[in-house]
Amino acid sequence: MTAASLRVAVIGAGAWGLNHVRVVASEHESVLVAVVDPDPIVEGRVRAIASGVQFLRDADQVFASDAIDAVVIASPASSHAALACAALRANKHVLIEKPLAMNLRDATTIVAAARERRKVAMVGHLMVHHPAVVRLRELLHSGALGTLHYLHSTRVNLGRIRSDENALWSFGPHDLSMIDFLLERTPSTVSARGQCVLQPGVEDVVFLTLRYSTGETAHIHLSWLSPRKERRLTLVCSQKMVEFDDVATDKLRIFDKGYDRPQRFTEYGQYLTLRDGDVHIPQLPMQEPLRVQWQHFVRCIRDGATPTTDLQSAVRVISVLEAAQRSLAQDGVPMDVQVSDLA
Structure with a gap:
């Protein structure tokens, strides 16, 4: 074939x-x-x-x-x-x-x-195939941003209400798959708290906190009950900060902002120096992620290649979602993320 x-x-x-x-x-x-x-x-x-x-x-x-x-x-x-x-x-x-x-x-x-x-x-x-997310991964792995401190993501809108899944399972895979793609590791624990507003037993809003054994933290806000549509992922790193805003015209912004620590200092006020530099907006090939995803699927069949979003990556995402669901049921108690050997 x-x-x-x-x-x-x-x-x-x-x-x-x-x-x-x-x-x-x-x-x-x-x-x-x-x-x-x-x-x-x-x-x-x-x-x-x-x-x-x-x-x-x-x-x-x-x-x-x-x-x-x-x-x-x-x-x-x-x-x-x-x-x-x-x-x-x-x-x-x-x-x-x-x-x-x-x-x-x-x-x-x-x-x-x-x-x-x-x-x-x-x-x-889908978001793993977004040109802005691909560029973001390249920036992070190149060391140009410095050491990652934390991430925070927002995926909210006033949208279609679902009865077969809550906001965690409906929206969460987008952000969790992006973070998995960027960090290439699974969080050690996850905690989640939510609220059922429109339907009993179906959380319309969920807040997640992921903690990694390597020290990073990720925060995620998910809801279909919000006054405006937001699709934003922010990385705060030691050298630069980056914001991916999928609703904005300029999808990716790189901020040369942060604090510098001089090697030697004599007074406490000299210990941290605020750096407020330029904002760089890289040029991106704005291809439709769904089309890029389909073309990648066809190439994998043709060439016998392993998909970027293979089943192992999906199992890692499901592991986090399942742990988060257990945490939701216990009102935010942190849960260990149990990763299958197949992941």
Whole structure:
């Protein structure tokens, strides 16, 4: 099979699934064969994007078909694990929207199925493919920013209310996957506190604190009950500070700000010197992250490469989410993050 002949089905054509339909249908290295969704109303929206595609109600038709090589799973989060395992056992490559699964047990089951069938399995941690996040990782790993002290992230808006997952599981994978990509390590503990405002038992707002054995701390604010949309990640380092603002026109800003410690000092006032330098806005290739993600998935199938957002990275994210959920249940008690051997 060549990348040019990659025949694809998208399972789930809701608000976000339609974006997958659009991208897959418009890429020359893939052919959108079928879309699966139980809602008949969705069919008109799908055909407005890809008029000749098959519209199916049952995912088993996709799994049984020899005319489909790869599957995108963009269905509700609670169905991801079962559909991913079924797709892999049917010998399909699979791109699974975040979160990979709703618990670590199901996540590791997907990993085992992918290894058994030797198929490319990738999770839709979209932000890892954002050009600004890729540049941010390059800056951090080059040493240009100095030593990382802490990170803080905000992902809030007044948005669609979900009943099958809380703000932690809906929004958290974005920020946790970015932090995992940047730091390349798992936090030792996580604590989480939240509030259920609109629905009982479903947290609309969550605050996370991650602590690392290497000394760094990360704070994350997640909510779909906020007056304005914010998508911001800030890194505070010893030499420079960086802000990634996905809502702003200029996505990345590098601040030459901080405190300098002279090697020798005689008075306490000389110990720390404020540095308030320039702000640099790097030029970035502003490609659509979803399209970059799809092109990466196709290349991995074509070349037999390991995806940047592979299942192991997804298991690490699920490990943090699961520990955070336990902490939420105990009103913020710090929980150890238990990472599976598969991660």
